[in-house]
Amino acid sequence: MTALSSRDWGSLALCAIALIIAACLPLSSGAYNLTIGVTIAMYTVLATSWALFSGPTHYISLATAAFFGVGAYVTGIGIQHLPYWTLLPIAGVIGAVMAALVGLATLRLSGVYFVIFTLGLAEFVRQAITWIQNISGTKGIYVLTQITEAHIYWQLLGLAALVWLLGWLIGRSRLGFALRIIGEDEQVARHSGINTARAKILLFMVPGAVAAITGAILAPRYVYLEPALAFTPMLSFQVVIMALLGGTGRLWGPLVGVIPFTFLWEGISASFPNQTTLLLGVCFLVIVYLLPKGFVGLVDAARRRMRNSEGFA
Amino acid sequence: MDVLITGLLLGGTYALIAMGLNLQYGMARIMNLANGEMLVTGGFVAFWFWTGSQISPLLTVFLVAPAAFALNWLIYVIFLGPLVKRARSRGQLEVDAILTTFGLSFVAVGLMLAFFGGDYFSYSYLSTPIQIFGDTYGANRVAAFVSAVLICGALLLWLARSRAGMTIRAISVAPDSARLVGIDVRRTAALAFALGGAVTATGGALISTFLTLDASTGVIFTLKALVIVIMGGVGDVRGTIVAALLLGLLETFVARMIDPGLTLAAAYLLFVVILLFRPQGLFGRPTT
Numbered sequence: 128m129t130a131l132s133s134r135d136w137g138s139l140a141l142c143a144i145a146l147i148i149a150a151c152l153p154l155s156s157g158a159y160n161l162t163i164g165v166t167i168a169m170y171t172v173l174a175t176s177w178a179l180f181s182g183p184t185h186y187i188s189l190a191t192a193a194f195f196g197v198g199a200y201v202t203g204i205g206i207q208h209l210p211y212w213t214l215l216p217i218a219g220v221i222g223a224v225m226a227a228l229v230g231l232a233t234l235r236l237s238g239v240y241f242v243i244f245t246l247g248l249a250e251f252v253r254q255a256i257t258w259i260q261n262i263s264g265t266k267g268i269y270v271l272t273q274i275t276e277a278h279i280y281w282q283l284l285g286l287a288a289l290v291w292l293l294g295w296l297i298g299r300s301r302l303g304f305a306l307r308i309i310g311e312d313e314q315v316a317r318h319s320g321i322n323t324a325r326a327k328i329l330l331f332m333v334p335g336a337v338a339a340i341t342g343a344i345l346a347p348r349y350v351y352l353e354p355a356l357a358f359t360p361m362l363s364f365q366v367v368i369m370a371l372l373g374g375t376g377r378l379w380g381p382l383v384g385v386i387p388f389t390f391l392w393e394g395i396s397a398s399f400p401n402q403t404t405l406l407l408g409v410c411f412l413v414i415v416y417l418l419p420k421g422f423v424g425l426v427d428a429a430r431r432r433m434r435n436s437e438g439f440a
Numbered sequence: 441m442d443v444l445i446t447g448l449l450l451g452g453t454y455a456l457i458a459m460g461l462n463l464q465y466g467m468a469r470i471m472n473l474a475n476g477e478m479l480v481t482g483g484f485v486a487f488w489f490w491t492g493s494q495i496s497p498l499l500t501v502f503l504v505a506p507a508a509f510a511l512n513w514l515i516y517v518i519f520l521g522p523l524v525k526r527a528r529s530r531g532q533l534e535v536d537a538i539l540t541t542f543g544l545s546f547v548a549v550g551l552m553l554a555f556f557g558g559d560y561f562s563y564s565y566l567s568t569p570i571q572i573f574g575d576t577y578g579a580n581r582v583a584a585f586v587s588a589v590l591i592c593g594a595l596l597l598w599l600a601r602s603r604a605g606m607t608i609r610a611i612s613v614a615p616d617s618a619r620l621v622g623i624d625v626r627r628t629a630a631l632a633f634a635l636g637g638a639v640t641a642t643g644g645a646l647i648s649t650f651l652t653l654d655a656s657t658g659v660i661f662t663l664k665a666l667v668i669v670i671m672g673g674v675g676d677v678r679g680t681i682v683a684a685l686l687l688g689l690l691e692t693f694v695a696r697m698i699d700p701g702l703t704l705a706a707a708y709l710l711f712v713v714i715l716l717f718r719p720q721g722l723f724g725r726p727t728t
Contacts (some may be wrong), residue, residue, distance in 0.1 A: 185535055232712060236719050238531060239471055242538055243666050244715070247708045250663075254705040261699065360659075364542070371539075404656075405550025411543025415523070415536055 146288055153277035161276050165348070167389050168283035169341060172290055173362075174370040174381035176337035179294045180330050181367075182375030183303075183310040186238050188331070189363040190229060190245035191338050193252050194222045196357035198342025200256070203268040203352040211272065215282075218343035219336040226335025230328035245363075253358040260354070267353035274347040282344045290337055294378050297333075302326060361407075365392070368410045374421025383422045443692050445577065451688020452585040453647050455592055455681045457661060458668035460640030466675030467612040467632035469530075470520055470537050474545035475665055476658030478508060478637050481548070482644025483653045484556065490563050497649050498587060504645045505638045512637025516630045519544065524626065545658060552655040560654045584646040591642060596677060608632045612675045640665075660704060667711045673721020683722060686710075 131139075152164045173191055181188055198218040205214045229248065233241045260266060297303045305326045308316040316323050342357070349356060365388075373384025388410075395406050418424065457479060464472040482504050486497040519540055527533035599605035607628050610618040619625050644661075647653075668687055672679030687707055694706040714721075 185531065187535065187538060232715050236715065237534075239534055239538070240670070240715060240719070242471075243663070243670070244711070246659075247663050247704070247711070250660075251705050251708045254702055258699050258702055258705075261701070364546075401553050402550060404546050404553060408543045408546030408548075408550055411539050411546065412519075415539045415543065 142288075142291065146284065150281060150284055153280055158276070161280060163389065163393065165276060165280050165283065166393075167385055168280055168287060169345060170366065170369055170385045170389060171382050172283055172287045172341050173334075173338055173366045174373070174385050175287065175290050175294065175378070176334040177366050178370045178373075178375040178381045179290070179297065180327075180334050181370070182380075183306040184327055184330070185310060186234070186241050186327070186331075187367060188245050188334065189242065189360075189367065190226070190248045191334070191366045192249040192358050192360050192362040193245070194225065194335050194338035195342035195345075195362055196249065196252060196354070197225065198222060198339035198344075199346040199349070199352060199357040200268075200342075201339070202343040202346035203270050203357075206270060206272060206346075211274070215340050215343050218339040222339025223332040223336040225339075226332045227328055229335075230324075230331045234327045234331065235324045249358045249360055249363065253354045256354045256358075267351050270346050270350055270352055272347040276348070279344055279348055283341070286337065286340060286344070291378055293333065297330070298378070302329065306330060361403075364407055368407065368414065371414045372410065372418065372421055374423025376420065376427075377423050380421055380423040443696055444689065446581075447689035447692035448685055449577065449581045449585045449688070450692055451685035452588045452592075453643060454664065454668060454688050455684035456588040456643035456646065457640055458665045458672070458680050458684050459592060459595060459677065460636040460638075460643060461662075461665040462669045462672070462675065462677065462680050463608075463632050463636030463639065465669060467608050468516070468629040468636065469533070469615070470516070470629075470633055471534055471541065472633075472636070473538060473541040473662055474548060474658075475541075475637075475640055476660065476662035477545045477548035477552075478512070478640045478658075479644035479647070479661050480552070480653055480655065480658045482508060482641030483648030484552070484561070485641075486645035486648045487561050487563055487653075497645050498583065501587070501642050501645050504641050508641035509634045509638040513630060513634035515544065515637070516633040520633070521626065521630070524629070545662070549656050549658065556655060560652050561648075563648075578650055580649040584649055587646055588643065591639070592681065595639065599677060604628075604631070608635075663704065664707055667707050667714075670719075671710065671714045671722060673723055676721055676723060679721050679723045 153161050156164075173195070177188060177191060180186070198221075201218040201221060202211075202214050205217065209217075229244065233244045297306075305316065305321045305323075308319065308321060309323050309326060313323055346352060346357075369384040369388045370381040371384070372388055373382060374380035392403065392406070396403050414421070420427070457475075460478075461472065461475050464470050464475065485504050485507075486500045489495040489500045489503075490497055520537065523533060523536045523540060527536060599609060607618070607623045608631065610621075610623055611625050611628050611632070615625055618628075644653075664687065668683045669680060671686070672681070672683035687710065690706055690710060691703045695703050
């Protein structure tokens, strides 16, 4: 680790100020804005942690919904027995362990296996929980707490700060360096003595834990929890699109994708509720053919062009 | 016995679907996650012709197959060809293909929802009982199985004997060397992709005679077909057939003995076992 330069301190301070401003939202605005704020905060956390893993490794994870649902169930079941604050770390640990197991099974193999495996994971857990409920005769779970929308918002904001901090620390660590090499060329990484499977599994535990904690935080918002709601597969795809739309090359990239996409999604689902699937599909195609590096790539290209034109003038 | 035969009947139809995906992934090297939507489309067309003008699904197949062939050819030329051209490595092509075909599958689901709505659709065709070894089965399942066996057999023969089949196998085994002996790899890949789509749509038309489908069930069939293809070994046609029969048996067994809601979970567990112990497929040799 190298010492922080004054520029690093500057950007850290800037981030802190931005977070404080964002934290004032519940104090100043109405219920609708707060709902949008919670949605944006939730997707920011999910997409940023997703990009931490998938950005450098190029593995597309579709397991977000599975981790999220498990986290929501941790709160749903645990709230009757344990104090709320212990549930978030428990959800995080369970998510991380699940991610490690998934990683052990698939991350030694090629990327396609990983995609298929994570695609099926949410459906698998959903079917398993539905089956257990059928056997035990319970249907859904009521999550009744004193937690308000503003509390959820602040918790998510704190989690987002934690994710950014973690991403920044990983970027400066040996693990981050190893991952950049893996992303460039896995063969080279293996030849220079990096245990590629271990690095990938370790990193995959981050989005696993974060998504589970997010699910645990958001469970009180649902009030009534059932498998079809907690494990909605759409969530995984939305997270992938937002992160790729913003760009996974930078820590702030996913945020740039989350904000416009959330408004677009809200607008479309308000006026054409049946066309959200079509929207998802079109977004995927736009990303592949028009924005392969996301908005971040656009910004970088514009910056490069500006620098070049200055150089020639 | 009852479970065994029902499982084999189901597995035969699965073999046809998985064969379609294997042509696309094993031969044309495109991981097509919109495969299940092609199946549902085939099912929709069969449903339409049967309820609209009482045309037998077994005849509709002759219309579905060429139409799906043309459609998949267009998809390959318009969407996937440019990706193959710009990809610098196999890994990048895989990521691009996965994202694109996900996009296409969502667009397909969205269009189907818009035009047909989200209702389940099923029709009763040939739902007369047939006696096999003292137990009774739906004639539609048997008819679907027999057609699937015929189509699979014809496909196997074509792949093994004909010149076009040989070029397809050649690009599957060694795409770079295939070019050296004068095979137009991109044209042949497009052919394999289109053929795979046609086979899958045919499977969809057959499966719709005895299963209930709706606009968004495609992804479940995609998953099952993927599990079968990986279990059988990518590009291995014989392995695919064996794996499909195994999956059919396992699903029928789980549905009968434990809970019908767990069939996908069973397929998924099988997938985990395969990944852990034989990631190269049932008959595959370990690669270095």
